[in-house]
Each structure stands twice: as C-alpha cells, then as structure tokens.
Amino acid sequence: MPALPLAIPAAARAGLEAALAAAGIELGALKSGTRVTHTVITQDGTEWELTYLGPMGDEAVWHLAGPGVEHGNSLSTTEAAERITAPPAEPDAAPASNNYIPTAAISAALKRRLTEVFPGVNFHVRKGRGTGSAGVSVSWTDGPSYAEVNRVAAAYQGSYWDGYNECYRQAHNILTVTYKGETMTGKPLVDHIGTQQYVSDATRAAAAAIWSEAHDGADPEKAGHSQGFVVDGEFVHDARANRQVDQIAREVVLPRRWAAAKEEAILAEAAKAEQQGAAPAPAEPSGGGLSLVHSEEEGVVVRGTSRGDGSASVLKAAGFRWYRKGGFWYLPGTRNAEGALCLAEAVATLRAGGLTVTAAGADTGPEEPTDGPTVPDVPEARAEEQSMAPLAPTVYYGVPVPGTVAKVWDGPLGEGWRYGVRSAQAAG
Structure with a gap:
C-alpha cells in the first residue's frame, strides 16, 4: 500500500472547505495523531472522516469514512462534499431484523425501483454469478448520471468494502420487498453494487461534433493529443482526442439531453392533464394537522x-x-x-x-x-x-x-x- 502524504496542501484544504461551506458545514479539526485526516460533523450529528490521498487533476482525492459510504476508498473533493451534504433519507420504520433478503430478491427490487424513478430508461440489473456471490451489477445507456443512480442503489446495499481499513462495514439498511409472491423484511444480502453507464452512438457523435467545431473542423478519429479547452463551462482536460470526446459526451451532452428529457416529460404530462380538462393534483396532498x-x-x-x-x-x-x-x-x-x-x-x-x-x-x-x-x-x-x-x-x-x-x-x-x-x- 502506498504511503499517505505527509500533509494536506493548502489548495486542497481550501477547496474542501469551500465545497462544504456551500451547504453550511464547517471542516473540523485534524484527527488526533494524524496530519492528513479531518473530521466533519453535519447538522444532524453525523460524523465523517476525510483522509487526503493526493491530487487528481484540478481536485484532490479523499478517503471518506462514514455511514452508508458505498463508493470505495477514493472520492474527489466534489464527490465527497456531495456525499456528506446529501439530505438524509426518510427513516425506515421497519423493525430491526436479523433476517437477510437474498441477493436475487434485492436485484429484482432494485430494478423495479430504478424503473419507477427513471421512467423510459432501460436498466439491466444482474445478480453476481458463483456460489456465495453477493454482488449486483447495474448498467444503462445514456439517461441519468452515476450520482443519481448510486443514490437510489445505496438503499439496497447491506454492506460495503472499506478499502482503507480492508474490511466490510454494515450499511444498516432494512428493506421490505416482494419476490416471487413472498413479502420479506430484512437486511439486503448485497455487499457490492456496481454501476456502469454506457454512451450511445448518437451521444458520442454529438460530442465528436462539438470537439470538431472547437478544433476548426478537425476529425477527432484522426487527431492525436490535444490541449485542454472549455465547453459549456466544463473544462476538457489535456488528452488524446478520443478521450476528450468521451469526456464531452459524459459531462456535456448527456447532462444536457437528460435535463431536456425530464423537462419534456413534465410538459407532456401537463399537456395531457389540460386535454382532460383538469389540472394535475400536487403529489401526495396529505399530511393533515x-x-x-x-x-x-x-x-x-x-x-x-x-x-x-x-x-x-x-x-x-x-x-x-x-x-x-x-x-x-x-x-x-x-x-x-x-x-x-x-x-x-x-x-x-x-x-x-x-x-x-x-x-x-x-x-x-x-x-x-x-x-x-x-x-x-x-x-x-x-x-x-x-x-x-x-x-x-x-x-x-x-x-x-x-x-x-x-x-x-x-x-x-x-x-x-x-x-x-x-x-x-x-x-x-
């Protein structure tokens, strides 16, 4: 295992402080006995630990330890701040249980949930193969971002691998799912959920057109290494042209198209309601008293x-x-x-x-x-x-x-x- 840095650069600390301050959270003091680990306590009392691992492009890489962490042992400054400042999920009223829900049942329930949250997106959810396998893989093309899908999937994970301490930690999730006609309540028998977003040919072609326009009509398939440049406020890093096209596809074209798809769905529902002569009711109009x-x-x-x-x-x-x-x-x-x-x-x-x-x-x-x-x-x-x-x-x-x-x-x-x-x- 490579040695940890001896200190946190001032720019890395300042970037983390700014990302947390945007949500009203202060970066805590250094953990006793360390030079590169800070503690963070959120408004609801949740405690996190952030260990500086080194630089990654314009951001730093941190090891994040805390409740429900499912991303592994390295997160960028932006990702770590998003995970810490994300609003806590509404608590599950299900009683504590020593029962475990089979991985196959969790895989089916996760696919149903993803389809409900992201209508129109085709998700492929598979249980890991092999005796004793407790992993689930999720893949889809275009559509929502990794962060959006991971937020939904996190509730279906029973444990996660803490690579820094080299051990599994409990996620403390209790679920109630129905599988093959049987309703069961317990802990998900899932220790890993891998997510993979693919880029369609149409999206990649749109990204290639953006790259070509920024390089005087050059063909990215025939170009070599290219200097960094900015597209719609996103900095495209120095890299080979095909790698830059992939970054544009994922960070510019896909978010733009997904936002447009969601807006189109809202307008379609509004138009449908107007044709029926009634305005759509607000979601869940209850909560009396x-x-x-x-x-x-x-x-x-x-x-x-x-x-x-x-x-x-x-x-x-x-x-x-x-x-x-x-x-x-x-x-x-x-x-x-x-x-x-x-x-x-x-x-x-x-x-x-x-x-x-x-x-x-x-x-x-x-x-x-x-x-x-x-x-x-x-x-x-x-x-x-x-x-x-x-x-x-x-x-x-x-x-x-x-x-x-x-x-x-x-x-x-x-x-x-x-x-x-x-x-x-x-x-x-």
Missing part, C-alpha cells in the same frame, strides 16, 4: 408528521430536511432569531403543496381556498405592496399559482413550490 414552530435552538421545525402520511415529498421540495436523531423535519439556516421571519413564507409554500399547516406565533393568513378564483382578490390597501412582488404567472404547468406563492416567486420557497409541481406532474 401539521404545525410549524421556531426556536433559536432548533430553527423552523415541523411537528405532527408520520411515516407514510404523504408529507415527505412536499417537505423535501420546500427545502426541509429530516433530522434523524430528533425525529422531525427542519428548515436549514433558521437556527437564530431571524429564522422566525421564515415561518409565514414556509407555511404558504407547504399549503400550496397540499398540506394542512398551522404556525405558532406567525401571521400566516387564512388557508388557501380549495375553490374560487385563480388569483385571490387583493385589497386596495395592499395594491402598492403587490406591485412590488416578483412577477409571477397566474398558472404554472396547468396549476393555479396561489397569491402567497406569487409573492415569493423568485425566492427559495417559490422555487420549492415550482419543483413540487413539476415533480408531481412527472410522477403522473
């Missing part, structure tokens, strides 16, 4: 939720996160006196998502009417205030825009409401 409260210790939190009440998707879209230890949803960045000012805006956004919400000590206004005009009437005394509000449409993807949402249209809560509408229509 919820209350929002604020304190300087906890910030803005939601009380009264329960697993399966349908409030999770609306809360996530509005920017709330699940605090696993406390057992409640909270709004990041509101643990101060000024956080109380966010109560009314948060209530309006959650009501627009279909939830019944009240707030203690906040002037949130009346509940949005279920029937009535598309845009609520505005009293004359508030005409000047309304004229200063962000310019918002009266209807968004076939859904009437409530007046409370129109006021915060350009803010994070307005974006949360729009995301909820798009997600609901994409889910059908």
